[in-house]
Amino acid sequence: MGRSAPVPASPGSLRFPEGGDVHPGRQPLDRGRPPWPPGATLFNLRVAVTHLGWKPVTRLLPDPHDPGLLASVRITQQAGSRALHAAELYEAIWRRHSSRFPFSDEAVPGSVMNDLMEAARLEGSTMTVTAPREAERLLRITAEAEHRNHSDPYRSAESRRWTARDEAADTGIPTAALGPQDAFGQLPMRDFSAQRSMERLPSRPFERTPALVALATGHDRRSDWLRAGQSLQHVLLVATAHGVRASLLHQALEWPDLRDELRSPTAPFDHVQMLIRLGYGPEVPAAPRRSPPMFLDLDGATCHGDSLPRSSSTRADSLSAPPTTEPTGVCPKGLAGGRRPNSASGQDS
Known part of the structure; x- marks a missing residue:
């Protein structure tokens, strides 16, 4: 599930110790690195566990003596599959990926926006649809961040x-998925190719009035970052289920002074955790994903008793289709055996 979250940096690992607890995301959590991937991974895990008929009980930052342990999920008794709209969201996991391409001028219906706002609210965040002048302000700040990155x-x-990267690589963003720049110069799309000359970048006209939403939390603590990551993934999966494309405009979040500017005294939101561009566009190329073992730190490799299904299949695309079998499962009653290395990398896709 970790390899299916929007990840611009290493998301850490999923750790499976004895006793049935799953620890998604063992890594430092600070503003020196993008803070949302562990939360997004955690939400994917919750959806998958629920989809497979079990009930996940989640604790954020469960051990004050172990700050690297960001969350634990105890897989308990069997539960109804309707929780978390498990079927719809689970299928969306395999189809979700970021779009860096132009959208049409078709507006996202208010009913869909309401569903997305509700998804954010359920995870402890607020999603606000920005007014045109506020969107312009946020895009100017994002453009400044993109200029600094460049x-x-x-x-x-x-x-x-x-x-x-080479097509056979399991990391990186292939050239076909990079996307063009906005010919109008209005939307500061992330230039992952980092061309030394901006004039060399391909450009196409993007939508003139982008639908920009801000995902925010009332506070800015480590627990809020984890909630924001879960909110982000919930919003993205609901958007995918509705056929809505999304772009993550996170450049300003990487610069402390610019991140502070995102929170205007007159803005209707608190601590901005992500800016999301929403709309309708074509199916776009996906980035690769590393195989599940690269994300797992296992205290055991052999299940005893009833367990969730396991699969040896891996995915080389970015959730463009459902898996042929269920993803790697966990044992509700514990694991036993050896350990695997803790390593993973990825990108925003």
């Missing part, structure tokens, strides 16, 4: 290392 030699070199 001008920073270290960040540019890092981006180039993760793009235009």
